[in-house]
Amino acid sequence: MKPIQVGLLGIGTVGGGTFTVLSRNEAEITRRAGRPIRIVQVADKNLELARRVTGGTVALTDDAFAVVNDPEIDIVVELIGGYGIARELVLKAIENGKHVVTANKALLAVHGNEIFAAAQKKGVMIGFEAAVAGGIPIIKALREGLTANRIEWIAGIINGTTNFILSEMRDKGLPFDTVLKEAQRLGYAEADPTFDIEGIDAAHKLTIMAAIAFGIPMQFDKAYIEGISKLQAEDIKYAEQLGYRIKLLGITKRRQLDGKTAIELRVHPTLIPARRLLANVEGAMNAVLVQGDAVGATLYYGKGAGAEPTASAVIADLVDVTRMATADPENRVPHLAFQPDAVADLPILPMAEVESGYYLRMRVDDKPGVLADITRILADQGISIDALVQREPAEGEQQTDIILLTHVVREKQIDAAIAQIEALPVVSGKIVRLRLEALS
Amino acid sequence: MKPIQVGLLGIGTVGGGTFTVLSRNEAEITRRAGRPIRIVQVADKNLELARRVTGGTVALTDDAFAVVNDPEIDIVVELIGGYGIARELVLKAIENGKHVVTANKALLAVHGNEIFAAAQKKGVMIGFEAAVAGGIPIIKALREGLTANRIEWIAGIINGTTNFILSEMRDKGLPFDTVLKEAQRLGYAEADPTFDIEGIDAAHKLTIMAAIAFGIPMQFDKAYIEGISKLQAEDIKYAEQLGYRIKLLGITKRRQLDGKTAIELRVHPTLIPARRLLANVEGAMNAVLVQGDAVGATLYYGKGAGAEPTASAVIADLVDVTRMATADPENRVPHLAFQPDAVADLPILPMAEVESGYYLRMRVDDKPGVLADITRILADQGISIDALVQREPAEGEQQTDIILLTHVVREKQIDAAIAQIEALPVVSGKIVRLRLEALS
Numbered sequence: 001m002k003p004i005q006v007g008l009l010g011i012g013t014v015g016g017g018t019f020t021v022l023s024r025n026e027a028e029i030t031r032r033a034g035r036p037i038r039i040v041q042v043a044d045k046n047l048e049l050a051r052r053v054t055g056g057t058v059a060l061t062d063d064a065f066a067v068v069n070d071p072e073i074d075i076v077v078e079l080i081g082g083y084g085i086a087r088e089l090v091l092k093a094i095e096n097g098k099h100v101v102t103a104n105k106a107l108l109a110v111h112g113n114e115i116f117a118a119a120q121k122k123g124v125m126i127g128f129e130a131a132v133a134g135g136i137p138i139i140k141a142l143r144e145g146l147t148a149n150r151i152e153w154i155a156g157i158i159n160g161t162t163n164f165i166l167s168e169m170r171d172k173g174l175p176f177d178t179v180l181k182e183a184q185r186l187g188y189a190e191a192d193p194t195f196d197i198e199g200i201d202a203a204h205k206l207t208i209m210a211a212i213a214f215g216i217p218m219q220f221d222k223a224y225i226e227g228i229s230k231l232q233a234e235d236i237k238y239a240e241q242l243g244y245r246i247k248l249l250g251i252t253k254r255r256q257l258d259g260k261t262a263i264e265l266r267v268h269p270t271l272i273p274a275r276r277l278l279a280n281v282e283g284a285m286n287a288v289l290v291q292g293d294a295v296g297a298t299l300y301y302g303k304g305a306g307a308e309p310t311a312s313a314v315i316a317d318l319v320d321v322t323r324m325a326t327a328d329p330e331n332r333v334p335h336l337a338f339q340p341d342a343v344a345d346l347p348i349l350p351m352a353e354v355e356s357g358y359y360l361r362m363r364v365d366d367k368p369g370v371l372a373d374i375t376r377i378l379a380d381q382g383i384s385i386d387a388l389v390q391r392e393p394a395e396g397e398q399q400t401d402i403i404l405l406t407h408v409v410r411e412k413q414i415d416a417a418i419a420q421i422e423a424l425p426v427v428s429g430k431i432v433r434l435r436l437e438a439l440s
Numbered sequence: 441m442k443p444i445q446v447g448l449l450g451i452g453t454v455g456g457g458t459f460t461v462l463s464r465n466e467a468e469i470t471r472r473a474g475r476p477i478r479i480v481q482v483a484d485k486n487l488e489l490a491r492r493v494t495g496g497t498v499a500l501t502d503d504a505f506a507v508v509n510d511p512e513i514d515i516v517v518e519l520i521g522g523y524g525i526a527r528e529l530v531l532k533a534i535e536n537g538k539h540v541v542t543a544n545k546a547l548l549a550v551h552g553n554e555i556f557a558a559a560q561k562k563g564v565m566i567g568f569e570a571a572v573a574g575g576i577p578i579i580k581a582l583r584e585g586l587t588a589n590r591i592e593w594i595a596g597i598i599n600g601t602t603n604f605i606l607s608e609m610r611d612k613g614l615p616f617d618t619v620l621k622e623a624q625r626l627g628y629a630e631a632d633p634t635f636d637i638e639g640i641d642a643a644h645k646l647t648i649m650a651a652i653a654f655g656i657p658m659q660f661d662k663a664y665i666e667g668i669s670k671l672q673a674e675d676i677k678y679a680e681q682l683g684y685r686i687k688l689l690g691i692t693k694r695r696q697l698d699g700k701t702a703i704e705l706r707v708h709p710t711l712i713p714a715r716r717l718l719a720n721v722e723g724a725m726n727a728v729l730v731q732g733d734a735v736g737a738t739l740y741y742g743k744g745a746g747a748e749p750t751a752s753a754v755i756a757d758l759v760d761v762t763r764m765a766t767a768d769p770e771n772r773v774p775h776l777a778f779q780p781d782a783v784a785d786l787p788i789l790p791m792a793e794v795e796s797g798y799y800l801r802m803r804v805d806d807k808p809g810v811l812a813d814i815t816r817i818l819a820d821q822g823i824s825i826d827a828l829v830q831r832e833p834a835e836g837e838q839q840t841d842i843i844l845l846t847h848v849v850r851e852k853q854i855d856a857a858i859a860q861i862e863a864l865p866v867v868s869g870k871i872v873r874l875r876l877e878a879l880s
Contacts, residue, residue, distance in 0.1 A: 017734075021588050021589075021733075021734045022588075024590075024733075025588060025589065025590050025733070025734070028589075028590050028655075029587065029588060030782075031655055031778045031779060031782035031784075032587045032655075032774070032777055032778050032779070032782075033587070033779075034770075034771060034774070034779045129585070134735075135732075135734070135735035135736070135738060136735075136738055137580075137581050137584070137585025137586065137738075140577075140580060140581070140584055140585045141577050141580070141581070141585075144577070144580060144584075144756065144759070144760060145569070145577025145580045145581075145756055146577065146752065146756065147469065147472045147473070147755065147756050147759040147760075148461050148462075148465060148469060148751065148752040148753075148754075148755030148756055148759070149461075149465065149468075149752055150464075150465050150468050215468075215471055215472075277717055277720060277721075277741060280717060280720065281717075292575075292752065293464075293465070293748075294457075294461045294465070294575070294748040294749065294751055294752040294755075295574075295575035295742060295743065295748065295749045295752035295753075296575070296742065296743050296748075296749060297742065297743075298575060298576055298577075298740070298741060298742035298743075299739070299740070299741035299742065300738070300739070300740060300741075301717060301738060301739040301740075301741070302735060302736065302737060302738035302739065303735065303736050303737075303738075308733075308734040308735065308736075309734065309735045309736055311588065311734055312586065312588040312589055312732065312734040312735035313588075313735075314588075315587065315588030315734075316584065316585055316586065316587050316588055319584070319587040319588070320584060320587075320773075323767075323771060323772060323773050323774075324764065324767055324771075324772065324773070325771070326767055326768040326771045326772075327763075327764055327766050327767035327768075327772075328766040328767075330474075331474060331763060331764075331765070331766040332763060332764065332766075332767070333760075333763050333764065334472070334474070334763075337472055338471045338472050339471060339472070339473075339474045342470075342471035342472075344471075
């Protein structure tokens with residue numbers, strides 16, 4: 001059977017990995033797909049690099065539109081990244097009736113609604129397994145493996161850079177800035193690490209997972225995003241003492257509020273019990289925990305980035321398209337798990353309404369009655385305390401730290417309580433507030 | 441659109457769960473599948489039970505063949521179990537052009553080659569996600585999510601009963617028999633627990649995973665199967681002291697031997713490093729670790745049994761069939777991941793040729809030179825020792841235990857060494873030998 005003709009846009013890390021794995025495992029992949037899948041054209045601004053990676057075996061161009069417009073190409077693989085030219089290329093490929101495979105989480109989280117609508121209209125497939133959690137087939141699990149379930153929530157470690165940094169901070173007791181520099185030196189963090197460390201990359205991936213878990217449009221602009229750059233080493237240490245680890249989690253949850261369903265969509269550092277599998281996902285690894293009403297909790301773990309792990313997901317999509325391209329487009333696996341006419345317009349919940357446990361650390365005068373004042377304020381707000389540690393002040397020290405964990409409350413309640421506690425004359429400075437999830 | 445008409449054979453635990461979840465989540469499932477999926481007929485010997493579960497909303501019969509022969513039925517769900525009547529019903533359903541969804545691992549492991557060949561010929565789909573690891577979508581991951589990879593090995597905790605028993609033995613330091621009784625009382629083990637505790641159920645599931653991971657026929661009769669009923673509490677304790685946990689693993693591995701590829705296929709109690717995620721899978725949970733050449737290690741975790749978790753997998757298959765039934769049968773996801781004409785006839789490796797690390801425990805006289813004799817025998821067989829513990833003999837005791845871990849060797853080498861060591865006059869009785877996998 002004639003090989004599937006693939007046009008590859010961008011031959012950087014993931015593009016190179018895709019080329020390598022497709023070549024190395026050609027026999028195995030053909031046995032699975034039923035016909036060979038070949039990259040026959042590569043577009044990259046850096047023709048020299050493209051020549052080096054491909055060994056001169058395929059047609060090269062620096063004009064990505066030439067690939068997208070080539071009638072010989074069956075599937076376009078977009079690995080350029082970003083929202084600009086990538087969006088134009090993907091839309092053009094769709095317009096030309098080509099299937100598209102992309103690893104571009106930013107593009108899908110921000111322009112996904114437009115792109116999937118165009119693909120649906122044209123009857124072409126969009127594969128995006130590589131956009132979330134690298135080589136872990138989490139999109140497939142959510143879109144196809146868990147279709148029996150009403151998904152209740154998802155909590156994921158979906159950014160390897162930040163998980164590496166947090167693991168190192170905990171292991172070595174080092175501050176954020178030091179570990180970030182180390183991560184940059186080792187290639188785990190980019191020169192400009194903003195997208196990773198501020199949680200933006202994780203929020204892109206979370207937006208995509210929420211869409212296919214709940215059948216809602218992509219709503220990246222509604223996501224709450226808090227990174228790890230302000231996280232302090234002492235909070236990691238205190239959390240540890242209380243039996244918790246701090247992870248940057250992407251959390252999306254179905255909630256009932258005043259009789260209506262709404263969706264929580266949030267990325268932030270989170271305390272989780274140290275005995276949970278998710279707490280033991282170390283280094284640059286990713287893991288996603290999904291709670292379904294029938295299946296209960298399932299967890300998916302693996303490498304969330306890197307050339308070959310991401311290529312694994314890109315190629316899985318190529319095989320999927322190859323296997324299923326003949327299916328009636330109206331009766332195929334829907335791009336976003338739910339049928340396009342069955343998308344629900346559920347609102348994203350404002351953070352004030354989100355419910356969570358909380359970790360609070362505050363600096364207080366070491367004198368009688370302080371604890372009574374603080375616990376009184378919490379009680380008045382209806383907040384129960386789950387654990388409390390008061391550090392023994394050092395010899396001659398006038399102040400000490402109080403660390404406490406609360407049961408689940410609404411965020412506006414804890415914020416109201418924090419404002420009152422900070423106003424107490426015995427409390428110095430701002431209270432550190434982190435969210436806590438039991439994941440049970 | 442007309443609902444998909446499902447005929448359900450067997451309304452026991454999983455059948456009941458399937459009925460319940462399909463009803464409860466009908467709206468959500470329809471949004472995903474594009475049309476309603478309805479159980480319209482149920483066959484069960486126990487009509488009273490069927491009436492109670494279904495509430496009288498569907499046609500009931502005690503004749504399963506009536507369902508299989510009914511031209512109105514689109515998909516037959518086989519949840520009867522066993523190799524006898526279930527095989528006849530499945531083959532008849534295929535002959536009648538119906539798609540089949542089954543949770544019957546025994547049937548597929550033993551008669552899968554015949555069943556899948558019949559389905560291929562008829563152009564119908566066979567869904568069997570529920571046959572392995574309950575609600576965890578591991579079949580989908582292997583068949584579709586990891587298609588880019590040359591799978592190197594799989595190691596799985598794929599029997600909840602035995603994992604529950606091993607967790608309890610370790611936690612409470614209790615012997616096997618006591619914990620088995622407790623498991624039976626709690627409903628984690630059957631009245632006749634043989635299939636579970638002797639590893640047969642795990643071997644069925646492993647056989648299926650090996651087939652779709654490597655593209656080989658089902659070869660259950662070649663699997664090596666060793667259960668946990670002879671496992672002693674003290675070995676769990678010694679393993680713990682050395683930093684290991686003992687799990688009943690199903691292991692399948694691609695191996696090169698004399699320039700030819702062969703497959704290891706084995707179920708047995710296995711020491712694994714305590715810090716691995718797999719070692720921390722407790723109670724009745726399942727988890728499967730898959731090593732692919734591109735993606736590296738990925739892990740899939742969840743409930744491996746129970747009414748609704750298994751129903752989750754059954755219904756995912758129903759949705760898959762509903763979504764993809766229109767695809768050209770020659771160009772659809774192949775049942776066993778590889779195209780039927782691309783199946784490889786790789787042999788299963790005899791256990792003598794399997795390579796593994798080993799844990800040995802032996803009872804020896806407490807006198808000088810014993811250790812030298814033992815280590816000399818191991819050295820002569822080319823076996824290196826990774827760790828060794830000699831228990832301090834109690835006051836007045838003449839004998840003591842030596843526990844040692846070896847590096848990876850071929851099983852026939854360790855067995856030869858064991859025979860020589862057992863022949864030493866200073867060694868009493870049989871040596872306990874367990875396998876050890878680093879999983880790295």
